[in-house]
Amino acid sequence: MNHxxxxxRHYLARSLILLGFALFIAHLVRSGxxxxxxxxxxxxxxRFCPIPLAVMAVCLAYQALFxxxxxxxxxxxxxxxxxxxxxxxxxxxxLPLLLGTLLPDQALGSSAAAKKGMSLTSPxxxxxxxxxxxRAPDPYNSEFAELAKRLYPQTIVEVKPEIFSETIGAMExxxxxxxxxxVKLSGFVYQEPSSQGKANELILGRFLVLCCTADSAPFGxxxxxxxxxxxxxxxxxxxVEGTIEPxxxxxxxxxxxxxxxxxxxxxxxTPYVYPSEDSVKAWNNLSGVED
Amino acid sequence: MYxxxxxxxxxxxxxxxxALACLTVMYPSLIRxxxxxxxxxxxxxxxxxxxxxxxxxxxxxxLSSLLHLFVSENTLRRFMPKHPVxxxxxxxxxxxxxxxxECGMIPLIRRMIQKGMPVYIAVVFILSGPILxxxxxxxxxxxxxLYPEMVYARMGLAFVVSASIGLIIYLTxxxxxxxxxxxxxxxxxxxxxxxxxxxxxxxxxxxxxxDEVFEMGKYLLIGCILTAGIQSFVxxxxxxxxxxxQVSSYxxxxxxxxxxxxxxxxxxxxxxxxxxxxxxxxxLAFLVFGPMLDFKNLLMLLSVFRTKFVLLLSFLICTVVFTxxxxxxTLWLHP
Numbered sequence: 001m002n003h004x005x006x007x008x009r010h011y012l013a014r015s016l017i018l019l020g021f022a023l024f025i026a027h028l029v030r031s032g033x034x035x036x037x038x039x040x041x042x043x044x045x046x047r048f049c050p051i052p053l054a055v056m057a058v059c060l061a062y063q064a065l066f067x068x069x070x071x072x073x074x075x076x077x078x079x080x081x082x083x084x085x086x087x088x089x090x091x092x093x094x095l096p097l098l099l100g101t102l103l104p105d106q107a108l109g110s111s112a113a114a115k116k117g118m119s120l121t122s123p124x125x126x127x128x129x130x131x132x133x134x135r136a137p138d139p140y141n142s143e144f145a146e147l148a149k150r151l152y153p154q155t156i157v158e159v160k161p162e163i164f165s166e167t168i169g170a171m172e173x174x175x176x177x178x179x180x181x182x183v184k185l186s187g188f189v190y191q192e193p194s195s196q197g198k199a200n201e202l203i204l205g206r207f208l209v210l211c212c213t214a215d216s217a218p219f220g221x222x223x224x225x226x227x228x229x230x231x232x233x234x235x236x237x238x239x240v241e242g243t244i245e246p247x248x249x250x251x252x253x254x255x256x257x258x259x260x261x262x263x264x265x266x267x268x269x270t271p272y273v274y275p276s277e278d279s280v281k282a283w284n285n286l287s288g289v290e291d
Numbered sequence: 292m293y294x295x296x297x298x299x300x301x302x303x304x305x306x307x308x309x310a311l312a313c314l315t316v317m318y319p320s321l322i323r324x325x326x327x328x329x330x331x332x333x334x335x336x337x338x339x340x341x342x343x344x345x346x347x348x349x350x351x352x353x354l355s356s357l358l359h360l361f362v363s364e365n366t367l368r369r370f371m372p373k374h375p376v377x378x379x380x381x382x383x384x385x386x387x388x389x390x391x392x393e394c395g396m397i398p399l400i401r402r403m404i405q406k407g408m409p410v411y412i413a414v415v416f417i418l419s420g421p422i423l424x425x426x427x428x429x430x431x432x433x434x435x436x437l438y439p440e441m442v443y444a445r446m447g448l449a450f451v452v453s454a455s456i457g458l459i460i461y462l463t464x465x466x467x468x469x470x471x472x473x474x475x476x477x478x479x480x481x482x483x484x485x486x487x488x489x490x491x492x493x494x495x496x497x498x499x500x501x502d503e504v505f506e507m508g509k510y511l512l513i514g515c516i517l518t519a520g521i522q523s524f525v526x527x528x529x530x531x532x533x534x535x536x537q538v539s540s541y542x543x544x545x546x547x548x549x550x551x552x553x554x555x556x557x558x559x560x561x562x563x564x565x566x567x568x569x570x571x572x573x574x575l576a577f578l579v580f581g582p583m584l585d586f587k588n589l590l591m592l593l594s595v596f597r598t599k600f601v602l603l604l605s606f607l608i609c610t611v612v613f614t615x616x617x618x619x620x621t622l623w624l625h626p
Contacts, residue, residue: 014505025342037339045346052349052497056504059497089505092512094308096341099334101312108335111328115526210430213339214522215553 002079004069010079011064015057017093022053024100033105038212039274107271108207110190110234113218118190118203120254122169122219144170146280152177159185160286161270165208166279172255175246183257186239186265187220189232199228204240209272216272222256239263329523337519344511352503355398356496358406368407375411379457382415383450386423396420397591398503401469410468411461414604418453421555421582422446431559441571444623445578448615452579456607468600510594514587518552541613544573548581555582572620580612
């Protein structure tokens with residue numbers, strides 16, 4: 001068992017760390033930077049974390065500062081006496097706080113996409129399973145078909161960020177029908193390390209995030225152009241308007257966009273895209289159509 | 292006086308952190324000038340995993356603390372079925388009531404074993420809880436929209452694997468599997484002695500929960516650092532090139548799940564990205580193995596259980612999941 005004075009110091013250090021976490025999360029929530037790290041369905045859970053953290057910090061601080069020495073004991077969970085151990089443990093807890101405060105909040109970009117492997121199809125749609133699905137339609141497939149029905153009459157199909165992966169999935173599902181349709185979409189520029197030389201081609205990508213950035217899946221469409229695309233660097237945000245051209249590359253059916261107009265834009269506040277619960281309903285809401 | 296070493300570190304750490312923070316605020320260009328691409332990716336993934344796990348860790352710590360202070364051994368024992376078979380079935384269903392992911396599970400389980408929950412029931416709960424719950428079902432269904440067999444295969448295999456491992460543990464392991472310090476930590480009379488801590492029971496709940504957070508947190512943090520490191524410094528293609536053949540694709544996907552240490556609610560999306568390159572069976576192995584045993588989880592298990600027990604458990608998980616996934620993969624899911 002340790003001396004009460006040492007226990008007090010441990011409790012005080014822990015109290016400060018917990019308080020640090022509470023303030024850090026509160027800061028992320030207030031500054032709106034939380035979405036850089038986690039998906040919207042996790043956000044409500046994280047929002048409440050500062051409350052228990054702060055209560056714990058206050059209780060520990062009370063124990064450390066005002067508790068009678070006789071009742072302070074660490075017999076249940078003995079505190080380590082090694083200086084290196086304690087230093088390392090508290091250092092570990094300080095690391096996320098230091099990283100969080102020192103480095104600017106920044107969304108995942110082409111560097112992460114290169115490591116994770118850029119997909120050229122919507123992760124929500126596994127193309128090789130399509131034949132099976134057409135024989136036995138399941139509710140999700142009809143959702144994509146419903147969405148495609150609504151997208152098709154548009155003169156310009158706008159790939160809205162709210163239903164990004166669903167819209168691309170729906171167009172992939174009916175690739176031949178959408179051939180030659182005009183589309184408009186935005187994303188960050190990603191150039192494969194191997195295809196960097198091709199001056200008239202780039203990938204316009206997005207990160208699909210479910211729970212947190214660690215499970216994000218980068219995917220995008222190949223954008224081709226008649227003129228060489230000079231001066232466009234990795235991670236630039238572009239808005240591209242062009243026509244859909246289904247192609248087969250390395251045995252995989254993908255959609256490409258033949259660009260007619262390319263415009264550089266500022267990075268949107270929400271750079272990631274998330275899967276939508278009901279994309280048809282979301283589309284109706286976004287375009288002001290009654291159900 | 293080396294016991295006070297950390298107090299000697301703190302006076303340096305705090306001002307150093309403060310000075311660094313001031314520097315970044317005053318010279319933001321200084322930070323941006325450094326090529327930080329991969330470090331940024333690391334930070335974003337690291338904080339992402341940590342923030343995602345945090346609510347579950349807090350809930351787990353608070354529940355475990357409440358259980359410690361308010362529920363006596365006898366109450367818990369009355370609810371536990373005596374016979375092993377209904378006991379195992381009961382533990383499989385527990386996940387439906389407590390949809391906690393594995394990070395919050397382990398402090399809770401430790402407390403329940405101290406309170407007299409049989410080890411095999413605890414094991415079944417640890418294994419099935421992170422998969423057999425509504426949140427994970429929904430997430431998997433969403434990720435495999437066009438491949439719904441995978442959802443049922445995942446749920447079914449998780450059930451069979453955890454029930455059979457529970458049965459094996461019931462038949463083979465008779466000792467207390469907890470580490471010595473924890474096994475002795477409870478008072479012999481089973482009388483919670485901490486309410487004397489501070490007088491207020493409510494404050495004691497939070498002090499205990501904080502202890503749990505620090506106890507588990509260090510393992511969680513190490514797990515997060517390694518996972519984020521792998522995700523931001525090693526390319527997936529490099530990893531994928533390792534596994535090519537029939538058997539090696541299973542081993543690769545299991546090893547991959549172990550290294551990535553994703554939360555069970557989100558790993559389905561990562562798996563669905565491999566749908567074109569890997570067979571259904573090996574993806575199933577990924578989906579069932581990952582939540583049961585991964586890097587983060589292993590460290591947390593080692594913090595609570597004896598090494599020998601953790602080794603036995605890991606061995607059982609590896610073999611049973613491999614056999615099960617290979618069987619389901621060849622018989623039902625077409626490769």
